[in-house]
Amino acid sequence: MEFNIRITGAAGQGMQTAADLLGRSLLRSGLHVYVHQDIESRIRGGINFSQLRCSDRPVHAPVERVDLLVSLSPESLRAHAPAVNAGGMIFATSAVEPADCPRCAPFVLSELARKAGNDKTVSTVAAAVAACALDLPAEILDTLVDERFGSSEKLLDVNRRAVQLTREAMLEAGLTGRLSLPGGSVSGTGASTDRLFVSGAASVALGALAGGCTFMAAYPMSPATGIMTTLSELTHDCGVWVEQAEDEIAAINMVAGASYAGARSMTASSGGGFALMTEGVSLLGMIECPAVIVIAQRPGPATGLPTRTAQGDLRLALNAGHGRFARVILAPRTVSEAYALTARAFDLAERYQIPVFVLTDQILQDCQTIIDRPDVPPVTRHVLTPEQAAALPFYERYAQTGDGISPMALPGQSRHVVCVDSDEHDPAGHLIEDAAGSAAMAAKRLRRIATVDAAAPLPECTSHDPALPLVVSWGTTAPVVVEALDALNAGSPRFNHLQVTQLWPLPDLRAIPAFAACSRLILVEHSVGDGLDGVLAQTQLRGVDAFIGKLDGRPFTVEELTARIGKEDHHG
Amino acid sequence: MAELTLNDYKSKVENAWCPGCGNFGILNTLQKSLLALGLPPERVLLVSGIGQAPKIVHYVHANAFDGLHGREVSSAQAAKIVADDLTVIVHSGDGGAYGEGGNHFLHAMRRNVDLTHVVHDNHIYGLTKGQASPTTEQGQKVAVHPDGVAALPMNPLALAISQSCSFVAQSLSSNAGHLQEILCEAIRHPGFSFVNVLQPCVSWDPVHTYAHYQKHCYLLDASHDPTDQLGALAVALAHDGRIPLGVLYRNERPALRPIMESGIGDLRTCTDRPARLAAVFNRFR
Known part of the structure; x- marks a missing residue:
C-alpha cells in the first residue's frame, strides 16, 4: 500500500522544508518514505519538486504516479497537474480551472498561510495538508513544528497556527484521511527511535564517520556538496576536519597529505571536479596512500546538467590517473547501503593502501529515506601503532612483501622517519633511477593489484x-x-x-x-x-x-x- | 637521548644537483637550522614537489613527502592540520610555488596553517633545461623565449605582503649566516611563514649570478619596521634595482588549527566514534 505526494513550486519556496517535515512525520508514525528531488540549477524561481513515496514497507525507488499534488506556484500547477492520477487530489496556491474540478481542494494554500500571519508558512501548510490526507497522528507534526521553529516564539506561533488552520480546512472539506495508510494512524513514536530519516549525502557522511574519517577536503560541486555540508556540521561533535579547498587539485593533494600524516581522509566531487583530481589519484597510487573519493555523478560532458542524475563516470573512476595501480570502486544502491559501503571504503583504503572510489549520483545524494539506525562497530586501523613502529630496528615505507602491501607507519610517532615520493623510489621512499630498483617497485605495485583482485566479492x-x-x-x-x-x-x-x-x-x-x-x-x-x-x-x-x-x-x-x-x- | 649533531640530519641519498648550485647553500643551512632549533629528525616533516629544489627533502634525514609539482603546499597544510606536533617545512622552486601552484600559494596565505614555505627562487626552470619561470626578468632571452620574455616577472614579496601573509622574508642562498637566522625565525613563527630564497642557477641563468646578488642585495636594518604593512610593501615595490634581504613583514594572526580547536582532538585517532555517532544519529529523526 502506498501513496505518492508531489510538492512542487519555485526554488526558494520551501518544498524541501515541507518534504522534511512530512518525511520526519512518516518516520515517527512508523511508516516508510522515499523522497526524491527534481531541482533546477538556480537559487530562486523555476519549477522544482519533491516527490514523497509514502508506504507501509521500505521503498528505494522513484515512481511517476502522483496521488496528491501540492503546488505552490501557478507555473508548477500547470506543469504537474496532468501527472495526477484519476482519483488523485490537487492542492494549490491559486484557484484551479475549472473551478468545480472534483480533484481540487476547495481551499487555497496561500490563503491559509496568510491567515496564519506569514506567507512563508505555506511550506508548513503543504506538509500539514499531506499529513492530514495521510491521517498521521496530529501530535507528531505538532512536535516537529515545535522542534523546528521553537527557537523563535513568533515563528513558532505562526507555524502552529498554519497547522491548525490547515487541519480545520481539511476536516471541513472532508479530505482528512483521504490517503490513509495501514498503520498510519498508530502513534509509532516509541518504535521510531531505532530509525533515521536521512538523505543519501548525509548517509555517505555518516558512513564516512563510522569508517573512521577524520579529514575531508573538497570543493563544492553539485550533487556532491551535501556530504561536506553534513560533515562540517559534525566537526566538533565527531572530531572531523572539513577543509574547503581552493580547487579540486588542492583537495586531492590535501587528502594525500592528511592521509600520510595519519588521518583517514576523503574528498567528494562530481565528474568535472573529479577530472581535475586525476594526477592526484596517480599520486595516491604511487605513494601507496589510502584515500576515499566519492564521485557524485551527474550528466556530462563538461558542465552537463548540474542538478540531474547519471551513472556515466564508471570508466572515468576506473581509468583516472596515469600508470597502473590498485583501486577499488564501490557503488551503493540505497541510502542505507551508502552508509555501509562508505564505511567499508575507509577500511579497504587503509587495508590495501589504495584509493577507493564510492560512486553515487544525484538521485542518491539528494533523496531522503528512512533507514534502520546503523551499527557503529569499532574502527580497526591498519597502520603500525607507535609501539610497533618503535620496536622495529629500521623502517622502510615501501619494504618488499609478498602481497605487495608494506607496513604503514605514521610520521612523528616513533624514532623512524617516514618518506614517500611521487618519483619511482627505493624501499626507503627516496627517488631512484636504476632499472632493477624501478622494476622491483613496479612489481610490488602489481602484486598489490593481485591481492586486491583476489578479494573481489561475487555480486x-x-x-x-x-x-x-x-x-x-x-x-x-x-x-x-x-x-x-x-x-x-x-x-x-x-x-x-x-x-x-x-x-x-x-x-x-x-x-x-x-x-x-x-x-x-x-x-x-x-x-x-x-x-x-x-x-x-x-x-x-x-x-x-x-x-x-x-x-x-x-x-x-x-x-x-x-x-x-x-x-x-x-x-x- | 644522545645530543643531536649535524650528522643526524645527513641523508645517504646521492646528491644530483649541479656542482656550484645555489641549492647546496640552502641544504647546509637547513640542516644547521634544524640543529640550532633542537628539532629531532623524526619531529620534522619536509614537503616538496617536483624540480631540482624539491629534491632537498631527500638530502636531509627527516620525514619526507615528495608529492606533485606545485601541489606541495596543499599536501603540507593538510599534514600539519592532522599532525599538529610536527614541524612542517615546504620546499618549492619558483616554478612550483608561483607557476603551477600559484593558486595554492594564495590560499595558503589566507588559511595561515603553521608551517614554513621556503621557495628556492632562481628565476629559471632548471630541471627542464632553462625555460622562463614566473620570476624571470622581462626581456631576458631564455629557452622557448628566443626574443626575450614578454611577460612581467611576478613580485612574490609584494604579493605576499598585500595578502597579509603572516611572515614574509627574503634571503640569499650564499649568505649562510643570514639565511639561518631567517629560517629559524620563520620556523618559530606561528602561522604561514614565507621565505623567498634567492639563488643563482649556474647552468642556465647568466644574469642572476653570485656576483649579481653581491652587487644588488642589501640587508634590511633596524630602521625597517616589519609590522608596518604599507612600509613593507614600499620596500617590496621599490623598483630601484636593489634587492632587500631580511624580514619584510610579519603579523600576529592566529594560526588556523587553534581557531578550530574545540572538540576536534587528535585527527589520527577515531576510536571514540561509536559513542560520538550515537549522539549524532538523534538529529536525523
Missing part, C-alpha cells in the same frame, strides 16, 4: 532458471530494476537479476550460473553507454546483448523500467 544474484535473460544493474538503478522485475516476474519468472555493488575489481562472473548460462545479457545503466558494458566486454569477455540507458538526466522510474525491460526477453 548478489537473484536467479530463477539460469538460462533466463539476466538483467545486470548497479547503484541506484538496481532498486528500480528490483521493483520492475517484481512486476515482470509476477506470473512465471522471466528475468534473473545481478546487482553489482563492487564494480572494480570484478571477480570471474562465470562462477555465477545465471551469468554463465544466460540466454541474453541486459544491462540497465543510467548512462549513454560504454560504462559497465565496456568493462564486462573487456574483463569478462562477454558483451551485453541489450543496453537500457538514459539520455535525459531524469531518474529511471519503476514504470519506465517495467516497460523497457519487459520488451527485452524475446529477442534471438
Whole structure:
C-alpha cells in the first residue's frame, strides 16, 4: 500500500522544508518514505519538486504516479497537474480551472498561510495538508513544528497556527484521511527511535564517520556538496576536519597529505571536479596512500546538467590517473547501503593502501529515506601503532612483501622517519633511477593489484532458471530494476537479476550460473553507454546483448523500467 | 637521548644537483637550522614537489613527502592540520610555488596553517633545461623565449605582503649566516611563514649570478619596521634595482588549527566514534 505526494513550486519556496517535515512525520508514525528531488540549477524561481513515496514497507525507488499534488506556484500547477492520477487530489496556491474540478481542494494554500500571519508558512501548510490526507497522528507534526521553529516564539506561533488552520480546512472539506495508510494512524513514536530519516549525502557522511574519517577536503560541486555540508556540521561533535579547498587539485593533494600524516581522509566531487583530481589519484597510487573519493555523478560532458542524475563516470573512476595501480570502486544502491559501503571504503583504503572510489549520483545524494539506525562497530586501523613502529630496528615505507602491501607507519610517532615520493623510489621512499630498483617497485605495485583482485566479492544474484535473460544493474538503478522485475516476474519468472555493488575489481562472473548460462545479457545503466558494458566486454569477455540507458538526466522510474525491460526477453 | 649533531640530519641519498648550485647553500643551512632549533629528525616533516629544489627533502634525514609539482603546499597544510606536533617545512622552486601552484600559494596565505614555505627562487626552470619561470626578468632571452620574455616577472614579496601573509622574508642562498637566522625565525613563527630564497642557477641563468646578488642585495636594518604593512610593501615595490634581504613583514594572526580547536582532538585517532555517532544519529529523526 502506498501513496505518492508531489510538492512542487519555485526554488526558494520551501518544498524541501515541507518534504522534511512530512518525511520526519512518516518516520515517527512508523511508516516508510522515499523522497526524491527534481531541482533546477538556480537559487530562486523555476519549477522544482519533491516527490514523497509514502508506504507501509521500505521503498528505494522513484515512481511517476502522483496521488496528491501540492503546488505552490501557478507555473508548477500547470506543469504537474496532468501527472495526477484519476482519483488523485490537487492542492494549490491559486484557484484551479475549472473551478468545480472534483480533484481540487476547495481551499487555497496561500490563503491559509496568510491567515496564519506569514506567507512563508505555506511550506508548513503543504506538509500539514499531506499529513492530514495521510491521517498521521496530529501530535507528531505538532512536535516537529515545535522542534523546528521553537527557537523563535513568533515563528513558532505562526507555524502552529498554519497547522491548525490547515487541519480545520481539511476536516471541513472532508479530505482528512483521504490517503490513509495501514498503520498510519498508530502513534509509532516509541518504535521510531531505532530509525533515521536521512538523505543519501548525509548517509555517505555518516558512513564516512563510522569508517573512521577524520579529514575531508573538497570543493563544492553539485550533487556532491551535501556530504561536506553534513560533515562540517559534525566537526566538533565527531572530531572531523572539513577543509574547503581552493580547487579540486588542492583537495586531492590535501587528502594525500592528511592521509600520510595519519588521518583517514576523503574528498567528494562530481565528474568535472573529479577530472581535475586525476594526477592526484596517480599520486595516491604511487605513494601507496589510502584515500576515499566519492564521485557524485551527474550528466556530462563538461558542465552537463548540474542538478540531474547519471551513472556515466564508471570508466572515468576506473581509468583516472596515469600508470597502473590498485583501486577499488564501490557503488551503493540505497541510502542505507551508502552508509555501509562508505564505511567499508575507509577500511579497504587503509587495508590495501589504495584509493577507493564510492560512486553515487544525484538521485542518491539528494533523496531522503528512512533507514534502520546503523551499527557503529569499532574502527580497526591498519597502520603500525607507535609501539610497533618503535620496536622495529629500521623502517622502510615501501619494504618488499609478498602481497605487495608494506607496513604503514605514521610520521612523528616513533624514532623512524617516514618518506614517500611521487618519483619511482627505493624501499626507503627516496627517488631512484636504476632499472632493477624501478622494476622491483613496479612489481610490488602489481602484486598489490593481485591481492586486491583476489578479494573481489561475487555480486548478489537473484536467479530463477539460469538460462533466463539476466538483467545486470548497479547503484541506484538496481532498486528500480528490483521493483520492475517484481512486476515482470509476477506470473512465471522471466528475468534473473545481478546487482553489482563492487564494480572494480570484478571477480570471474562465470562462477555465477545465471551469468554463465544466460540466454541474453541486459544491462540497465543510467548512462549513454560504454560504462559497465565496456568493462564486462573487456574483463569478462562477454558483451551485453541489450543496453537500457538514459539520455535525459531524469531518474529511471519503476514504470519506465517495467516497460523497457519487459520488451527485452524475446529477442534471438 | 644522545645530543643531536649535524650528522643526524645527513641523508645517504646521492646528491644530483649541479656542482656550484645555489641549492647546496640552502641544504647546509637547513640542516644547521634544524640543529640550532633542537628539532629531532623524526619531529620534522619536509614537503616538496617536483624540480631540482624539491629534491632537498631527500638530502636531509627527516620525514619526507615528495608529492606533485606545485601541489606541495596543499599536501603540507593538510599534514600539519592532522599532525599538529610536527614541524612542517615546504620546499618549492619558483616554478612550483608561483607557476603551477600559484593558486595554492594564495590560499595558503589566507588559511595561515603553521608551517614554513621556503621557495628556492632562481628565476629559471632548471630541471627542464632553462625555460622562463614566473620570476624571470622581462626581456631576458631564455629557452622557448628566443626574443626575450614578454611577460612581467611576478613580485612574490609584494604579493605576499598585500595578502597579509603572516611572515614574509627574503634571503640569499650564499649568505649562510643570514639565511639561518631567517629560517629559524620563520620556523618559530606561528602561522604561514614565507621565505623567498634567492639563488643563482649556474647552468642556465647568466644574469642572476653570485656576483649579481653581491652587487644588488642589501640587508634590511633596524630602521625597517616589519609590522608596518604599507612600509613593507614600499620596500617590496621599490623598483630601484636593489634587492632587500631580511624580514619584510610579519603579523600576529592566529594560526588556523587553534581557531578550530574545540572538540576536534587528535585527527589520527577515531576510536571514540561509536559513542560520538550515537549522539549524532538523534538529529536525523
